Amino acid sequence: KAGVTQTPRYLIKTRGQQVTLSCSPISGHRSVSWYQQTPGQGLQFLFEYFSETQRNKGNFPGRFSGRQFSNSRSEMNVSTLELGDSALYLCASSLASGSATGELFFGEGSRLTVL
């Protein structure tokens, strides 16, 4: 069974640019969550999508957005990049939506460097 696939794995952008990251969840999983991981702030929740609907959104500016497609694949977009957006962006998939329902399966992440 294939795991969570994130693309691209590494990317370098300059300030002001925008970036789109992609996540393919485990087959049959309908919930996709995104997390930002930095040495200073740790793992921070960005948003969760379930059946193409955003269920929750973390405390991030509107420059961070996402969407989910009918096949459960998800994308997140960051516009007008800032140096502080440099981070590892992790996608996690789950069968259902609900913190009591079970584990999150994380992808290996997309490492974004903003110069």
Place this chain on the structure above:
Amino acid sequence: QQPVQSPQAVILREGEDAVINCSSSKALYSVHWYRQKHGEAPVFLMILLKGGEQKGHDKISASFNEKKQQSSLYLTASQLSYSGTYFCGTGGNAGNMLTFGGGTRLMVKP
């Protein structure tokens, strides 16, 4: 509010035991524990729900004290493979939004 994990780092010899604590200032609905090795994705260890239920996974177990808003992860007879950073994540009753603690870096030496 981010849960607080303690200790921040611990070094063990193979075979020794360790306890990692996770405290929250908010009422807990669920607590997840994950381990992340350097350069890898976080991997699920266990989930604990309201009710003080204790769970086990091989020689790793955890408890959840709802009243104290705390969870503890117990690693017994540690193995080299236990090395990594352990995160607790607290969840609410809607969605998969987890608030993670700052992590506990654990190193097991031969």
